[in-house]
Amino acid sequence: MLIKRASDIASSEITSEGLYHNRREFxxxxxxxxxxxxxxxxxPACTEAAVPQLPGKQLGKYDTNxxxxxxxxxxxxxxxxxxxxGKDEPAKLSRNFKPLPWTVAVEGMVKxxxxxxxxxxxxxxTMEDRIYRMRCVEAxxxxxxxxxxxxxxxxxxxxxxxxxxxVEFTTLNAPDRMPGxxxxxxxxxxxxxxVEGLRMDEAxxxxxxxxxxxxxxxxxxxxxxxxxxxxxxxxxFKGIKSIVKIRFVDKExxxxxxxxxxSEYGFYANVxxxxxxPRWSQATERRLGEFFRRKTLMFNGYTEQVAQMYSGLDxxxxx
Amino acid sequence: MVCLGPLAWxxxxxxxxxxxxxxxxxxTDTTGRWTLRFLLITLSIxxxxxxxxxxxxxxxxxxxxxxxxxxxxLHFTTWILLDKFFDIDEMVKDVALRPFITAGFTxxxxxxxxxxxxxxxWISRLGGRRWQALHRLIYVSAIGGVLHYTWLVxxxxxxxxxxxxxxxxxxxxxxxxxxxxxxxxxxRGALRExx
Numbered sequence: 275m276l277i278k279r280a281s282d283i284a285s286s287e288i289t290s291e292g293l294y295h296n297r298r299e300f301x302x303x304x305x306x307x308x309x310x311x312x313x314x315x316x317x318p319a320c321t322e323a324a325v326p327q328l329p330g331k332q333l334g335k336y337d338t339n340x341x342x343x344x345x346x347x348x349x350x351x352x353x354x355x356x357x358x359x360g361k362d363e364p365a366k367l368s369r370n371f372k373p374l375p376w377t378v379a380v381e382g383m384v385k386x387x388x389x390x391x392x393x394x395x396x397x398x399x400t401m402e403d404r405i406y407r408m409r410c411v412e413a414x415x416x417x418x419x420x421x422x423x424x425x426x427x428x429x430x431x432x433x434x435x436x437x438x439x440x441v442e443f444t445t446l447n448a449p450d451r452m453p454g455x456x457x458x459x460x461x462x463x464x465x466x467x468x469v470e471g472l473r474m475d476e477a478x479x480x481x482x483x484x485x486x487x488x489x490x491x492x493x494x495x496x497x498x499x500x501x502x503x504x505x506x507x508x509x510x511f512k513g514i515k516s517i518v519k520i521r522f523v524d525k526e527x528x529x530x531x532x533x534x535x536x537s538e539y540g541f542y543a544n545v546x547x548x549x550x551x552p553r554w555s556q557a558t559e560r561r562l563g564e565f566f567r568r569k570t571l572m573f574n575g576y577t578e579q580v581a582q583m584y585s586g587l588d589x590x591x592x593x
Numbered sequence: 594m595v596c597l598g599p600l601a602w603x604x605x606x607x608x609x610x611x612x613x614x615x616x617x618x619x620x621t622d623t624t625g626r627w628t629l630r631f632l633l634i635t636l637s638i639x640x641x642x643x644x645x646x647x648x649x650x651x652x653x654x655x656x657x658x659x660x661x662x663x664x665x666x667l668h669f670t671t672w673i674l675l676d677k678f679f680d681i682d683e684m685v686k687d688v689a690l691r692p693f694i695t696a697g698f699t700x701x702x703x704x705x706x707x708x709x710x711x712x713x714x715w716i717s718r719l720g721g722r723r724w725q726a727l728h729r730l731i732y733v734s735a736i737g738g739v740l741h742y743t744w745l746v747x748x749x750x751x752x753x754x755x756x757x758x759x760x761x762x763x764x765x766x767x768x769x770x771x772x773x774x775x776x777x778x779x780x781r782g783a784l785r786e787x788x
Contacts, residue, residue, distance in 0.1 A: 343614075344614075346614070347614035350613065350614060351613055351614035351615060355748075359748065359749040361613055361614075361615070362613060411747075412747065414615055414618075458751065463748065463749070464748065534748065535748075553691060553692070553693060553744060553745070554691060554693075554745075555683075555686075555687070555691075558683075560615065560617065560618075562614045562615055563614070565675075566678060567676070567677075567678075
């Protein structure tokens with residue numbers, strides 16, 4: 275159990291090192307922009323300076339060398355129904371959302387069930403950049419430089435019991451902070467809170483990360499601040515955002531899109547060009563910013579890392 | 594001129610980088626939605642004319658219908674050119690296998706004869722009655738268009754349902770008036786028998 279001492283300063287009040295550095299960087303960028311403006315540079319140069327750039331990094335084992343989608347696209351074209359169903363709505367309607375302080379409840383078949391502050395949850399875990407392809411079930415895609423840590427590292431730290439076979443994640447449910455969760459006049463919509471799940475081997479696959487940032491910066495609200503799941507070989511909707519609960523269970527969790535349309539969305543949601551969505555083809559995709567459609571790759575191009583987990587599984591039935 | 598507003602906006606937005614990260618989808622959405630809007634506006638002329646007694650409204654009907662067709666051509670060309678890039682194989686498969694594309698494609702194809710026969714010459718060539726019967730195809734196109742929209746959205750049916758509701762009112766009005774006039778003629782017939 276996590277024991278809280280009243281005398282402590284809540285750790286959520288302490289500026290994390292990452293945030294501290296971000297702030298330094300922001301001041302640096304901002305002053306550079308002001309200086310540039312003062313010395314008579316043109317306005318477009320200023321806006322360019324404000325867009326985060328990934329500092330020159332060596333490509334890692336799991337990174338794609340494809341061209342990264344522009345920061346603006348990654349942060350203005352989002353599916354995050356908690357803030358609205360339009361692609362531009364999450365960015366617009368999450369402006370006033372305050373992700374911190376944040377807590378994550380760890381429950382179920384685990385040695386140390388507890389409510390962790392965000393800072394305590396990620397304490398001791400090594401952050402790294404991961405440049406991944408992201409393929410949406412709607413047949414468009416991006417390349418995103420995430421900042422995060424392997425979920426496997428966190429699971430090791432939390433020590434699930436041997437009986438735990440799946441991990442279930444839950445998003446914040448707070449209609450007063452997430453306007454898209456207010457009941458719609460026309461009914462329908464998703465059932466809140468948003469739930470996702472992974473098999474234990476999927477959760478501990480080295481590709482699976484929990485992201486707390488992108489482009490080397492803290493995660494913008496519209497991308498699932500402060501912490502979200504990233505599974506690059508699965509359709510984007512598996513990447514549950516703004517996680518408040520992690521539960522270790524022995525039965526397959528019922529994920530929200532499967533609950534909504536079981537004939538169209540399954541538990542696995544592995545990217546698969548040979549299994550179409552009942553209403554549209556998954557054979558090709560539009561990489562945002564490109565004119566021509568490109569062929570969708572099996573497991574979104576991550577076959578080498580993930581295919582062995584699904585040998586013997588009928589992917590046509592387990593879509 | 595006002596009817597060219599949506600296209601003007603699109604061109605302006607495209608040149609000033611005001612479309613989203615997926616501009617091809619934006620163009621498809623906008624032209625599709627305006628096709629439906631113009632179809633519904635065209636269909637509202639007759640009820641409006643009958644209810645308000647403002648008969649000169651009929652003069653606008655052809656132009657509005659042609660604007661619906663104009664936007665459907667833009668929508669269809671966007672699909673061929675920007676989305677599928679002349680991949681005939683893919684397109685044939687889509688039309689045959691994807692119900693939402695089948696519905697949209699049918700709606701579009703049925704508008705072609707209406708656009709072709711929209712001139713005065715064609716009205717006299719076909720005769721008023723036959724011309725009118727042919728142009729009732731617009732009902733099928735409108736229903737097809739609304740189905741096309743409803744079947745393509747992932748979950749949020751708010752907008753498709755709004756179009757469906759308006760279409761239901763416009764078609765409902767026609768059914769109701771047809772029923773009324775049939776009732777009236779039946780009554781006249783009954784009256785004649787009495788006499």
